[in-house]
Amino acid sequence: ARGEPLPIEKTAGDGVVGGAINGNGALRIRVTAVGNESFLHQVISSVEDARALKPGLLHIVDRVLQVYTPTVLTISALALLAWLVGPLVFGAGPDVQRAVFAALTVLVMGYPCAVGISAPLSIVRGAGEAADKGVLMRTGEAFQGLRRIDTVVFDKTGTLTEGRPAVRDIEAVGGDEDALLALTAAVESASEHPLGRAVVEAALERSVDFPDVADFQAAAGRGVTARVDSQADDQNDSETVRVGNPAFLAEAGIALDALHARIDDWQAQGQTVIVTARGDQLLGAIALGDALRSDALDTVARLHDLDLRTAMLTGDNEATARHIAERAGIDDVHAGVLPEQKAEQLRAMQRDARIAMVGDGINDAPALMQADVGIAMGSGTDIAIDAADIIILNSQLGAVITAWDISRWGYRKMLQNVGLAFLFNGIGIPLAATGLIYPVWAMAAMAASVTAIFVNSLWQRPSMFFDAVASVGE
Numbered sequence: 001a002r003g004e005p006l007p008i009e010k011t012a013g014d015g016v017v018g019g020a021i022n023g024n025g026a027l028r029i030r031v032t033a034v035g036n037e038s039f040l041h042q043v044i045s046s047v048e049d050a051r052a053l054k055p056g057l058l059h060i061v062d063r064v065l066q067v068y069t070p071t072v073l074t075i076s077a078l079a080l081l082a083w084l085v086g087p088l089v090f091g092a093g094p095d096v097q098r099a100v101f102a103a104l105t106v107l108v109m110g111y112p113c114a115v116g117i118s119a120p121l122s123i124v125r126g127a128g129e130a131a132d133k134g135v136l137m138r139t140g141e142a143f144q145g146l147r148r149i150d151t152v153v154f155d156k157t158g159t160l161t162e163g164r165p166a167v168r169d170i171e172a173v174g175g176d177e178d179a180l181l182a183l184t185a186a187v188e189s190a191s192e193h194p195l196g197r198a199v200v201e202a203a204l205e206r207s208v209d210f211p212d213v214a215d216f217q218a219a220a221g222r223g224v225t226a227r228v229d230s231q232a233d234d235q236n237d238s239e240t241v242r243v244g245n246p247a248f249l250a251e252a253g254i255a256l257d258a259l260h261a262r263i264d265d266w267q268a269q270g271q272t273v274i275v276t277a278r279g280d281q282l283l284g285a286i287a288l289g290d291a292l293r294s295d296a297l298d299t300v301a302r303l304h305d306l307d308l309r310t311a312m313l314t315g316d317n318e319a320t321a322r323h324i325a326e327r328a329g330i331d332d333v334h335a336g337v338l339p340e341q342k343a344e345q346l347r348a349m350q351r352d353a354r355i356a357m358v359g360d361g362i363n364d365a366p367a368l369m370q371a372d373v374g375i376a377m378g379s380g381t382d383i384a385i386d387a388a389d390i391i392i393l394n395s396q397l398g399a400v401i402t403a404w405d406i407s408r409w410g411y412r413k414m415l416q417n418v419g420l421a422f423l424f425n426g427i428g429i430p431l432a433a434t435g436l437i438y439p440v441w442a443m444a445a446m447a448a449s450v451t452a453i454f455v456n457s458l459w460q461r462p463s464m465f466f467d468a469v470a471s472v473g474e
Contacts (some may be wrong), residue, residue, distance in 0.1 A: 016220030044326035064272070064418070067113055072110030072429065076103045079433040095435070102435035108442035109428040114449040121457035126410030134394030135403045136378075142389030144408035144414075146373045148354050152303055152400065153346065153367075155359035158323060159377060160328055160397070161290040163360075165194055166272055168291065169204035171262050172284035178208050180284040184276045187226045187243045190217060198288055199448075223248035223274070233401060242277050248398050249275045249282075270320025290425035292328055299327045301398045309353070312344060313337055315363060342367035358400060360384055375400060417453045424449035 010016060016029055075403035085100030123144075127137045137143045154160050166185070168218050172180040185203035188196030190213055203210055213226040223244015242249055246256055246263055254277045256263065263285055266273050275282070300310050311332035321335035337345055343366035347356055350372070357371035360380030365387040368374030376388030379395045392399040428445050431437055 005261050057398060060182055065115060068110075068114060068115060071184040072106065072112070075110070075429060075433060079103050079106050079435070082433075098270050098435035101322060101437070101439065102433055104439045105432035105435070105437050106429055107444045108439050109432040109437075109445060110425055111446055113446065114424065114453055115419035117450065118421050118453055119414050122410045122414040122417055125413065125457045126406045129409075130403060130406045131393075132376075133399065133406075134392065134396060135399050135400050135405070135406070136391040136393055137406075138391065142373050143407055145354075146356060146390070146404055147411050148374055149308070149356040149404075151309040151311060151349070151355050153311045153313050153349070153355055153357045153371070154330070155357075155361065155364050155367075156312055156316055156324055159293075159358055159364075159381065160296050160312065160324060160330075161292055163290065165198045165272065165288045166291055167198055167286055168264065168289045168326040169287040171259060171283065171286075173258055173282055174284075177284075178206065179205065180276060181286070182208045182210040182242050183241060183278070183283065184230065184274070184286060186213050186228050186243050187216070187224055187276075189213065190216040190226065191224055193218075193224075194271060195288055196224070199274070199286060219248065221242065228428075231294055239279055243274055244250065246273060246275050246285075249277055252277075253281065256282060256357055258282060262364075267321065270317070270323050290324075292324065292378075293397050295396060295398045299400060300397075302401050304329070306401070309351070313342055313357070313367060315339065339363040339366065343370040344369045348420040356400070359388075375403070413457060416456055420452050420456060422451060424452075 006363045015032075015115070042422045063111050079102035080099050084094040084096065087094055123137075126143055139397055156422055157163050167181075170177045170181060172182075181199070181203050185200045185208065188199045189210065190199075197355075199360070211228050213228050216224065216226040218362055225240055225242050227239060228241050232436075239396055242252055242254070246255065250256060251404040255273070256275065259275065259282065259392060263273050263275070267283075268288040269289070271287040273285055273287055276284055283328045309331045311334065312321060312328075312330045314321050314333045315337055316335060318333075318335040321333050322332075324335045339362070346357060346367050347370055349355055350370075355371045356375055357367050358375045359365075360377040362381050362383050364376075364380075367386040368376060368384060368389075373390060375387040375390045375392060376384045377395050378385070378391055378393040385391055418432055424445060428442065434444055
């Protein structure tokens, strides 16, 4: 239902998306789209289109090695020729031994092992650090690219919010909220509806005792009725307890004037309202909605402190989306966006920004693939996880900042490693070209440069260093 956090009631003639979950009751559904026309196939096609359009991140080390290796080979050849031909200019014989030593030593000293491992080692260290903190870096591109993003786009349902309905507010006409909650939970305890389960859970959390029910009846999409406890054998209709949406109780002749303003206020905030009445007496109303994750507000604030913009991309309605965005402190809101439009919307945003997309659902998969870096919640759907570059295993929204910090650290460490490698080679290769250094000493220098890069990459994590040495020994 386009990212809606609460169940959407369906009646005869309504469309149902493939893969939707039926809350209760039996359904007969006529298939109107199969194969290439199905919703799932459209999502997969959108993911593949986004994959094809997604810009790749160029590796600095790869570009350097394209020039570095031919350069070393050229220097080695020039050193060989210099010591073979150079002495002839001065009337001396060619110095074959020095020429061979110079050529071999340049090749050994210039072996790109240190340069080649500089980037992978920083990524391995960063990926290990991230995994310890509940973040899985799936690709080196994500590891290097996350530091460059300037905008973080969040899906709403299940990402910024908990993704399940819960009791948010209670208004009792007589002022006794526990009594209202107990009576409502008693009736809803026989219901399979997610809203009913949320009411029962709220009553259990408050340790409110609620009686048994009898003569339970459900009106699909509207509400439920029952007789409660000692009144179960009483045939007086005035003792019938009704719980449902405002329209359901209004049709039963219940006057809602006492709660009309409160109900309108809740609905304006995007919350779902259920009203309870015993007989003709209005008892109160309960607001249910999807709540922000506990760390959503802090995460968004910290992103702003890092000069990163935030945005929300959701299929939910405008009112609910803006209400959640205001509570979380989100900068921009894009609501009512269909699944096939999410990747297109991100593509438009990428003209002016580098985007990291955080999502968890099937609808988010194309957008996760289209974003410069896709980040999926570990509790999300398989297709979203498969489309993402980074997975938050612990489902903590704050892990987005952890991944960003590690990406920046890893990039700095990679530059340090590359600098160390070229420092050794930049000094060693000219010395090797003199032919005064034995190849064995060049091998020692190369080993020293590799060791220095290992120590720099795994500094403060000695266990990773020894594990790496042990794995080489095996």
